[in-house]
Amino acid sequence: xxxxxxxxxxxxxxxxxxxxxxxxxxxxxxxxxxxxxxxxxxxxxxxxxxxxxxxxxxxxxxxxxxxxxxxxxxxxxxxxxxxxxxxxxxxxxxxxxxxxxxxxxxxxxxxxxxxxxxxxxxxxxxxxxxxxxxxxxxxxxxxxxxxxxxxxxxxxxxxxxxxxxxxxxxxxxxxxxxxxxxxxxxxxxxxxxxxxxxxxxxxxxxxxxxxxxxxxxxxxxxxxxxxxxxxxxxxxxxxxxxxxxxxxxxxxxxxxxxxxxxxxxxxxxxxxxxxxxxxxxxxxxxxxxxxxxxxxxx
Amino acid sequence: xxxxxxxxxxxxxxxxxxxxxxxxxxxxxxxxxxxxxxxxxxxxxxxxxxxxxxxxxxxxxxxxxxxxxxxxxxxxxxxxxxxxxxxxxxxxxxxxxxxxxxxxxxxxxxxxxxxxxxxxxxxxxxxxxxxxxxxxxxxxxxxxxxxxxxxxxxxxxxxxxxxxxxxxxxxxxxxxxxxxxxxxxxxxxxxxxxxxxxxxxxxxxxxxxxxxxxxxxxxxxxxxxxxxxxxxxxxxxxxxxxxxxxxxxxxxxxxxxxxxxxxxxxxxxxxxxxxxxxxxxxxxxxxxxxxxxxxxxxxxxxxxxxxxxxxxxxxxxxxxxxxxxxxxxxxxxxxxxxxxxxxxxxxxxxxxxxxxxxxxxxxxxxxxxxxxxxxxxxxxxxxxxxxxxxxxxxxxxxxxxxxxxxxxxxxxxxxxxxxxxxxxxxxxxxxxxxxxxxxxxxxxxxxxxxxxxxxxxxxxxxxxxxxxxxxxxxxxxxxxxxxxxxxxxxxxxxxxxxxxxxxxxxxxxxxxxxxxxxxxxxx
Numbered sequence: 001x002x003x004x005x006x007x008x009x010x011x012x013x014x015x016x017x018x019x020x021x022x023x024x025x026x027x028x029x030x031x032x033x034x035x036x037x038x039x040x041x042x043x044x045x046x047x048x049x050x051x052x053x054x055x056x057x058x059x060x061x062x063x064x065x066x067x068x069x070x071x072x073x074x075x076x077x078x079x080x081x082x083x084x085x086x087x088x089x090x091x092x093x094x095x096x097x098x099x100x101x102x103x104x105x106x107x108x109x110x111x112x113x114x115x116x117x118x119x120x121x122x123x124x125x126x127x128x129x130x131x132x133x134x135x136x137x138x139x140x141x142x143x144x145x146x147x148x149x150x151x152x153x154x155x156x157x158x159x160x161x162x163x164x165x166x167x168x169x170x171x172x173x174x175x176x177x178x179x180x181x182x183x184x185x186x187x188x189x190x191x192x193x194x195x196x197x198x199x200x201x202x203x204x205x206x207x208x209x210x211x212x213x214x215x216x217x218x219x220x221x222x223x224x225x226x227x228x229x230x231x232x233x234x235x236x237x238x239x240x241x242x243x244x245x246x247x248x249x250x251x252x253x254x255x256x257x258x259x260x261x262x263x264x265x266x267x268x269x270x271x272x273x274x275x276x277x278x279x280x281x282x283x284x285x286x287x288x289x290x291x292x293x294x295x296x297x298x
Numbered sequence: 299x300x301x302x303x304x305x306x307x308x309x310x311x312x313x314x315x316x317x318x319x320x321x322x323x324x325x326x327x328x329x330x331x332x333x334x335x336x337x338x339x340x341x342x343x344x345x346x347x348x349x350x351x352x353x354x355x356x357x358x359x360x361x362x363x364x365x366x367x368x369x370x371x372x373x374x375x376x377x378x379x380x381x382x383x384x385x386x387x388x389x390x391x392x393x394x395x396x397x398x399x400x401x402x403x404x405x406x407x408x409x410x411x412x413x414x415x416x417x418x419x420x421x422x423x424x425x426x427x428x429x430x431x432x433x434x435x436x437x438x439x440x441x442x443x444x445x446x447x448x449x450x451x452x453x454x455x456x457x458x459x460x461x462x463x464x465x466x467x468x469x470x471x472x473x474x475x476x477x478x479x480x481x482x483x484x485x486x487x488x489x490x491x492x493x494x495x496x497x498x499x500x501x502x503x504x505x506x507x508x509x510x511x512x513x514x515x516x517x518x519x520x521x522x523x524x525x526x527x528x529x530x531x532x533x534x535x536x537x538x539x540x541x542x543x544x545x546x547x548x549x550x551x552x553x554x555x556x557x558x559x560x561x562x563x564x565x566x567x568x569x570x571x572x573x574x575x576x577x578x579x580x581x582x583x584x585x586x587x588x589x590x591x592x593x594x595x596x597x598x599x600x601x602x603x604x605x606x607x608x609x610x611x612x613x614x615x616x617x618x619x620x621x622x623x624x625x626x627x628x629x630x631x632x633x634x635x636x637x638x639x640x641x642x643x644x645x646x647x648x649x650x651x652x653x654x655x656x657x658x659x660x661x662x663x664x665x666x667x668x669x670x671x672x673x674x675x676x677x678x679x680x681x682x683x684x685x686x687x688x689x690x691x692x693x694x695x696x697x698x699x700x701x702x703x704x705x706x707x708x709x710x711x712x713x714x715x716x717x718x719x720x721x722x723x724x725x726x727x728x729x730x731x732x733x734x735x736x737x738x739x740x741x742x743x744x745x746x747x748x749x750x751x752x753x754x755x756x757x758x759x760x761x762x763x764x765x766x767x768x769x770x771x772x773x774x775x776x777x778x779x780x781x782x783x784x785x786x787x788x789x790x791x792x793x794x795x796x797x798x799x800x801x802x803x804x805x806x807x808x809x810x811x812x813x814x815x816x817x818x819x820x821x
Contacts, residue, residue, distance in 0.1 A: 020354060021353065021354030021355065021356050021367070021368050022354070022356060022366070022367040022368035023368075024368075051354060051355055051356070052355050055354075055355035055356055055357070056355075058356070219361075220361070220364065221358070221359070221360075221361075221364070221367070222348055222359035222360075222361065223358060223359050
């Protein structure tokens with residue numbers, strides 16, 4: 001029997017849930033009822049077989065990206081394009097942008113099928129956004145998923161260049177070389193945000209620190225694209241100064257990417273501290289006590 | 299998909315049709331969840347005790363105690379197990395959802411559909427595709443003490459199309475020529491009928507056999523035509539025509555007023571007596587058969603004298619000519635604008651100066667009156683009043699030209715399975731006239747032979763009756779009405795039968811007056 005993705009509306013009747021293998025999408029579109037329906041159907045249609053497309057090129061997707069690529073699939077090529085700006089700086093594979101690239105692809109299919117006021121495709125935290133004129137999204141950052149409340153809310157307006165949000169960290173499903181709890185990146189596209197979040201999260205690090213437990217990736221997942229590179233398994237007690245150092249290391253990387261025009265902003269979190277890189281309007285949002293940020297910046 | 303519709307009819311006396319958006323009235327399928335613990339999927343062993351998961355094409359190698367990239371499948375003591383059901387189960391229960399046993403043999407087909415077991419509610423909406431589940435709407439009503447049941451479902455028809463009858467003699471294009479909408483092939487010109495050009499549009503070939511765009515445009519075209527909207531079609535090597543069910547066709551920008559009264563020869567036969575004594579010669583210009591009064595049998599019977607007229611074209615029988623010109627949108631469906639162009643020089647032996655001649659098209663739309671001069675050349679002259687009257691009589695006898703749109707589709711095995719456990723019994727029941735088929739409450743013609751292939755006049759159906767799915771395929775309402783006892787006998791889903799009162803109290807119900815179920819054009 002042909003393997004088919006799981007396609008269902010969530011119980012709220014508004015959001016669409018698509019799942020196939022490791023890909024898990026939560027989608028919401030707003031607009032006319034028929035447009036939303038057409039968009040959801042387009043999403044489901046595009047999603048069907050998408051994983052197979054990716055798997056057909058999995059060996060190359062798991063290999064270190066180079067400037068040129070022989071990848072064929074549109075999503076695979078998008079993944080490559082998203083990581084290519086970082087290829088010269090060190091090891092990165094197109095897999096670093098898989099989630100955002102898939103989200104972008106599905107959103108693209110939806111927008112190709114219908115005119116929507118706004119829409120998002122959330123692929124496990126890597127989110128592609130669509131904003132019609134005058135629309136905006138509020139994006140909540142949560143530091144303790146087990147508790148209620150949003151630590152910080154980002155507002156993305158239609159006028160902003162941001163259409164992608166991605167979060168990377170050492171607690172996620174994918175491995176991180178760094179120690180960040182979470183690095184949330186705003187970028188022009190979801191695939192760019194995904195790749196950049198991976199890069200910045202890897203940079204939030206304290207190399208050689210004894211409290212950090214690392215394990216070769218392929219000991220955890222035999223076919224990991226990271227091979228034998230040590231991925232973070234556990235972060236022990238860190239001093240405030242160490243936390244600040246690690247965050248600053250990531251923030252410096254984030255600023256480089258911001259200056260290169262690769263991201264629109266980033267929020268880096270580690271052990272309860274946070275640093276924000278990007279335009280002022282991102283910083284102004286949210287309700288976190290200011291002194292904490294100041295402490296980090298100091 | 300904009301609207302769903304469904305209807306129910308009860309012994310032809312009452313009719314209930316409801317239209318509503320699906321989202322308001324259906325419960326949505328929940329995430330499939332397993333109801334009891336871990337569910338073993340597959341088992342693979344390997345020398346190094348890591349296993350390879352074959353649940354998806356990523357084909358992860360998973361070490362003991364670890365999960366694959368999806369976090370859904372894990373290696374539990376060397377066995378691949380599915381680990382997410384608990385979570386989903388919880389979430390499902392939390393949201394008041396219904397649990398569906400997890401089963402590998404019941405894979406989802408990739409369509410967003412609604413869980414039928416929870417949405418047998420008020421009206422209409424939703425289709426069951428694939429249709430192995432009960433049709434969304436089964437209603438029973440007691441009429442004059444007899445329990446009637448109507449199974450309302452929306453068929454998803456890939457095998458469907460539209461037959462368009464365009465009342466015009468104007469040349470639309472050669473037979474089998476491709477008919478296009480927005481540049482995409484959506485059908486072809488088929489054999490013409492009396493006074494009408496016929497188009498056959500849609501069908502599985504154009505819907506799913508060509509490019510994506512072709513399928514989409516075909517689907518849009520069928521849906522618009524079926525929903526009585528105007529659609530512009532162009533015919534390869536022919537005309538462009540605007541077609542709208544129940545409206546006159548517009549051919550190359552010209553609105554067609556009326557059907558021809560008959561072919562040229564028939565027109566001669568019908569009006570010969572009225573012309574007798576008022577004019578020496580009449581030519582009825584027609585792309586099919588051009589009639590000539592003096593040579594025609596009708597003229598001979600009236601002892602009308604020869605006039606020495608020489609027709610171009612191929613003589614069929616006396617006074618009847620084929621192919622006097624090429625087909626077109628001019629006189630009588632030919633390409634001519636000057637009727638004299640189909641005449642040769644008059645025979646000097648027979649013709650004489652002062653001879654009068656009427657040339658008229660089969661609709662009376664074009665007409666000219668001529669008198670032969672000394673050189674036996676026809677000279678157009680003011681038409682006498684009594685001949686004008688005969689032309690008007692031809693016009694009067696031409697019926698208004700209309701476009702007729704019949705939707706044609708076949709209810710496949712799966713759709714029938716939504717009605718009964720034993721689909722063929724439904725077919726037999728329809729053939730035996732125990733079950734009445736309607737589409738949006740409108741009467742249908744069911745083709746003899748296998749399956750339930752039916753045609754319906756779209757103008758008899760409620761507005762917005764048709765929808766589509768991106769397969770692409772059309773969604774059309776179809777109802778099967780029968781006695782409750784017959785329904786039980788043919789293996790109907792009796793558990794899903796709802797009383798009419800429950801349906802009528804629904805929110806998205808629109809009552810429409812019952813229309814005369816006799817097929818035919820509506821005013």
